[in-house]
Every structure is written in C-alpha cells, then in structure tokens.
Amino acid sequence: LSLSQAEIKSLRALTTKKGRRATGQFLAEGVRVLEQALQHDFLPGRLYVSASTVSERGTALAEQFKRRGVPVIPASGSDLARVGDTVTPPGLLGVFQSPPDELAELYGRGPRSMVLCDSIADPGNLGTLIRSAAAFDFDLVVLAGQCAEAFAPKVVRASAGASFAVPIAVAPLAEVLTLIERERVHLVAADPRGEDLPDAIANDADGGVALALGSEAHGLSPALLQRADARVRVRHEARVESLNAAIAGSILMKEWYDVRQRRTP
Amino acid sequence: LSLSQAEIKSLRALTTKKGRRATGQFLAEGVRVLEQALQHDFLPGRLYVSASTVSERGTALAEQFKRRGVPVIPASGSDLARVGDTVTPPGLLGVFQSPPDELAELYGRGPRSMVLCDSIADPGNLGTLIRSAAAFDFDLVVLAGQCAEAFAPKVVRASAGASFAVPIAVAPLAEVLTLIERERVHLVAADPRGEDLPDAIANDADGGVALALGSEAHGLSPALLQRADARVRVRHEARVESLNAAIAGSILMKEWYDVRQRRTP
Numbered sequence: 001l002s003l004s005q006a007e008i009k010s011l012r013a014l015t016t017k018k019g020r021r022a023t024g025q026f027l028a029e030g031v032r033v034l035e036q037a038l039q040h041d042f043l044p045g046r047l048y049v050s051a052s053t054v055s056e057r058g059t060a061l062a063e064q065f066k067r068r069g070v071p072v073i074p075a076s077g078s079d080l081a082r083v084g085d086t087v088t089p090p091g092l093l094g095v096f097q098s099p100p101d102e103l104a105e106l107y108g109r110g111p112r113s114m115v116l117c118d119s120i121a122d123p124g125n126l127g128t129l130i131r132s133a134a135a136f137d138f139d140l141v142v143l144a145g146q147c148a149e150a151f152a153p154k155v156v157r158a159s160a161g162a163s164f165a166v167p168i169a170v171a172p173l174a175e176v177l178t179l180i181e182r183e184r185v186h187l188v189a190a191d192p193r194g195e196d197l198p199d200a201i202a203n204d205a206d207g208g209v210a211l212a213l214g215s216e217a218h219g220l221s222p223a224l225l226q227r228a229d230a231r232v233r234v235r236h237e238a239r240v241e242s243l244n245a246a247i248a249g250s251i252l253m254k255e256w257y258d259v260r261q262r263r264t265p
Numbered sequence: 266l267s268l269s270q271a272e273i274k275s276l277r278a279l280t281t282k283k284g285r286r287a288t289g290q291f292l293a294e295g296v297r298v299l300e301q302a303l304q305h306d307f308l309p310g311r312l313y314v315s316a317s318t319v320s321e322r323g324t325a326l327a328e329q330f331k332r333r334g335v336p337v338i339p340a341s342g343s344d345l346a347r348v349g350d351t352v353t354p355p356g357l358l359g360v361f362q363s364p365p366d367e368l369a370e371l372y373g374r375g376p377r378s379m380v381l382c383d384s385i386a387d388p389g390n391l392g393t394l395i396r397s398a399a400a401f402d403f404d405l406v407v408l409a410g411q412c413a414e415a416f417a418p419k420v421v422r423a424s425a426g427a428s429f430a431v432p433i434a435v436a437p438l439a440e441v442l443t444l445i446e447r448e449r450v451h452l453v454a455a456d457p458r459g460e461d462l463p464d465a466i467a468n469d470a471d472g473g474v475a476l477a478l479g480s481e482a483h484g485l486s487p488a489l490l491q492r493a494d495a496r497v498r499v500r501h502e503a504r505v506e507s508l509n510a511a512i513a514g515s516i517l518m519k520e521w522y523d524v525r526q527r528r529t530p
Binding site for chain 2: 160
C-alpha cells in the first residue's frame with residue numbers, strides 16, 4: 001500500500017503553484033468535493049484511496065469512479081496525509097488534468113452570463129464566489145488580474161467542488177475588456193457608491209452580461225468602473241464599514257438571479 | 266521598547282481559549298478592527314503600538330484612543346509579532362475586557378431582532394455572520410451549542426471588527442428555547458426544505474424575531490426546526506449541493522432586512 005517516495009514527491013509538487021503549472025494537473029480531496037467532480041463528469045486521471053481512513057460514502061464514491069474507468073490506487077492513510085493539506089485527511093485524493101481556461105474559447109459564441117473576479121486574491125473568498133456563481137446560474141467565471149488560482153487546494157475546498165461545476169477562464173484585464181467591447185457584454189460593476197441592484201439592471205440586456213467583483217482591500221479596477229453600464233451595491237447599515245467581499249458578491253448574484261427568474265416566462 | 270517576558274507570556278495566554286476564560290480578556294489587532302472598536306465606544310484596557318511597523322492611519326488611531334484615556338504602550342514590532350497570529354503584524358494590539366454575554370441581560374426587555382447561530386464552529390463563518398448581522402440591522406447575535414468563541418482572534422478578524430458593533434450572547438440551546446417561548450419570539454429557521462423568505466415571513470411579528478442558522482455540516486438542531494414559526498431557504502440551482510453557510514445566512518439576513526425596510530413607513 002505504500003506509495004514510492006517519487007510518487008509522493010510528484011503528488012506533493014501539485015500542492016504548489018509551480019508544480020501545477022509545470023504539469024497542468026491539480027489535486028482535489030474529500031468526499032463532497034469529489035462527489036461534485038463526478039456529478040459534473042469531471043473525472044480524475046487517477047484516484048488514491050486509503051481504505052483505513054475513507055468513509056463508507058467515500059468507498060461508494062471510489063467504486064463509482066472505478067466503474068467510470070478511473071484507475072483507483074490503494075494508499076496508506078499516512079501517505080495521503082503527507083500529500084494533502086487538510087487537518088483530517090479524508091482518505092480520498094484525486095489527480096486531475098487542469099481544464100481549458102482560455103477566455104475566448106470558454107466564452108465561445110455567447111451570450112454568456114459571467115462573474116468577473118478582479119484580483120480576488122483570498123482563496124477562501126474566491127472559492128466561495130465560484131460556489132455562489134454556480135448556485136445562482138452564472139455560466140462562466142472569469143479571473144482577471146491577481147486572483148488566487150482556480151485550482152489551488154484552498155480554492156477548490158472553499159468552492160465545495162463548485163470549481164467542477166462551472167467553467168473558469170483566466171485572462172488579463174485588458175483581454176477581458178476587449179471581449180466585453182467586441183461582444184457588447186452588459187457590464188454591471190459592484191461598487192459601494194452604486195444603486196440597488198433590481199433598479200440598476202431594470203433594463204435587460206439581450207447579449208452577454210457580466211457582474212464584476214473586486215477585492216475587499218482594493219475594490220474594482222478603474223477601467224472596469226469606467227466601462228460599466230451600471231454600478232450596483234448591497235445596501236446595509238453604516239454600523240459596519242463594508243461587507244465581506246464574498247458575501248457582497250454572492251448577495252448581488254442572488255439578487256440578479258431573482259431578477260432573471262422573474263423574467264423567465 | 267521591549268516588553269518583559271512575563272508581559273509577552275500573559276499576552277500570549279490571551280490567544281488561547283483557556284487564557285481568555287481565566288482572565289475575561291481578549292486581544293484584537295489591526296487598524297480596521299480597532300477602528301470599529303473606537304467607533305462603537307468599545308475601548309481597550311490598553312493598546313500596544315509598534316512605531317516601526319504601524320501605518321500612518323494606525324498612528325492616528327492610537328492617538329484617538331489616547332485622547333479617550335486608553336493607556337498606549339510602545340512595543341517593538343518583533344514583540345507584537347510574537348503575540349499576534351497574523352502573518353504581517355499590523356503593529357497595533359488592543360487588550361479588551363470581554364463584554365457581558367448573558368442572554369437574559371442582553372435581550373433585556375425586548376423586542377429584539379436576533380440572529381441565532383446554532384453550533385457554527387468555523388471561526389471564519391461565524392465572524393462573517395456577525396459582520397452581516399450588524400450590517401443588516403439585527404440587534405443581537407446569540408451563540409448556542411458548540412459555536413466558535415465570539416472573541417477568538419480568527420472570529421474577530423473575520424468579523425472585521427463587527428464583533429464590537431453588535432451585542433453577542435452565549436447560551437445553551439435550552440435557555441434560548443425558553444426565552445423564545447417566554448417572549449413569544451417569532452422564530453424563522455433556515456432550512457433547505459423551507460420557503461422563499463419574502464413569502465415565509467409575509468406576516469410581520471409584533472414581538473421579537475429570530476433567524477436561526479445552522480452549520481454547513483449539521484444544519485439546525487431538531488428542537489429549533491420543530492419550534493420554528495417559518496422555515497426559509499435560499500433558492501438556488503441544483504448544480505451545487507448547497508451554499509456556504511455564511512453566504513446562505515447573510516442572504517437571508519439581507520432579504521429580511523429588505524422586507525423590514527419596505528415596511529418602515
């Protein structure tokens with residue numbers, strides 16, 4: 001059951017940005033996260049399972065992956081603990097091929113509803129926003145500027161596997177702005193000085209739409225704010241200075257989702 | 266500028282639950298968090314400032330605390346780094362007296378609008394929920410069951426100082442249920458099988474109201490679900506299994522806030 005030192009070393013390399021870049025692979029662990037992968041037909045190249053630590057639900061999941069043709073490799077709990085970065089290793093570790101992240105390719109022939117993350121560097125916030133984007137029916141997440149990596153372990157964990165549920169593009173801000181111009185995307189910018197959302201987007205856009213979210217520390221890039229067709233805020237009491245960035249972004253997504261649902265005949 | 270070993274030891278003790286319990290004190294660091302403390306007249310017993318690491322904004326803040334009678338103690342950056350738990354110590358560290366947390370005392374003569382956290386053990390989620398509760402005009406947060414500590418460093422940091430903006434009571438679930446009965450509090454429970462919020466609470470309550478939120482792993486205690494006057498959910502696509510607990514709770518708070526705002530003449 002012991003993995004070779006070389007195998008552990010190559011798995012550990014995937015916990016670093018450098019290792020993920022070099023190989024085009026990433027890791028995901030845990031039952032809930034991997035269940036999402038299966039649900040969205042995002043199959044790992046191989047799956048390590050520690051029979052001594054995995055739960056019954058995890059064993060059943062490994063069985064399903066096996067039936068789908070995924071090589072399942074037995075491993076000891078301590079070997080997996082040396083690779084993963086969770087306090088209590090769940091005994092299930094998948095090695096995945098990074099999916100395409102080209103903006104033009106993922107936008108395709110549009111129109112798309114996008115969440116545009118502008119330099120959201122906090123992995124927890126980014127993962128949570130990806131989860132909310134999938135929940136509230138956005139069909140593309142775009143990472144511009146200095147965002148955390150879509151498939152960094154903390155982001156995948158914070159997304160609870162939603163990283164497998166929605167396509168994620170990575171592009172420089174200039175490229176995003178070019179696409180917005182070319183495709184006439186209706187750009188809605190989150191901005192504390194904006195309007196309440198239902199009013200701000202009362203006029204529906206026929207083409208693609210994008211909700212742009214900035215980081216808590218720096219807000220949105222001026223180029224996005226200037227280009228925006230509308231600026232929206234989450235109204236709240238002055239008792240706090242601001243909301244958490246993932247909270248504010250998710251509330252805007254939900255409010256937009258409600259607007260779109262009301263319009264659907 | 267060097268603090269004594271004994272002083273550093275007693276400060277470090279406040280980073281542990283045991284130390285906080287024994288002394289009734291807690292620590293808070295960073296400019297944004299301490300600005301919130303000042304804004305809400307929640308003054309530290311003493312404030313440590315490292316002139317070499319603090320920002321201009323932090324220096325001005327220390328000056329304001331000093332004018333309010335807070336003893337300001339110069340300290341070296343490395344001493345403060347040994348006490349705090351942030352990667353880049355902000356050079357400002359306040360020592361606070363823990364505020365009263367008795368439910369009956371804080372509820373007072375009501376009616377109150379409460380957020381009731383049922384065993385929310387994740388410090389990040391709890392801090393974020395406290396921040397949202399303050400933002401969306403709830404006037405009491407109640408921690409029941411196995412919640413994270415209201416004034417643990419990670420909770421205070423995740424609250425961005427909102428822990429100073431709203432009273433926080435700690436009580437066993439049985440005591441909370443007794444208060445709900447006695448004060449005829451209108452109890453709204455977050456539950457994936459519930460209704461959309463605006464419909465669920467269309468009939469306003471005259472007395473106190475409570476929004477009960479459970480943890481992501483375990484949901485709400487059966488006793489709360491059974492007692493609830495209404496069950497509310499955040500509608501979302503089946504593409505993800507669930508929302509992050511802090512996101513779902515904050516969206517419900519915002520939707521309730523909107524309902525209450527519309528009713529205010």
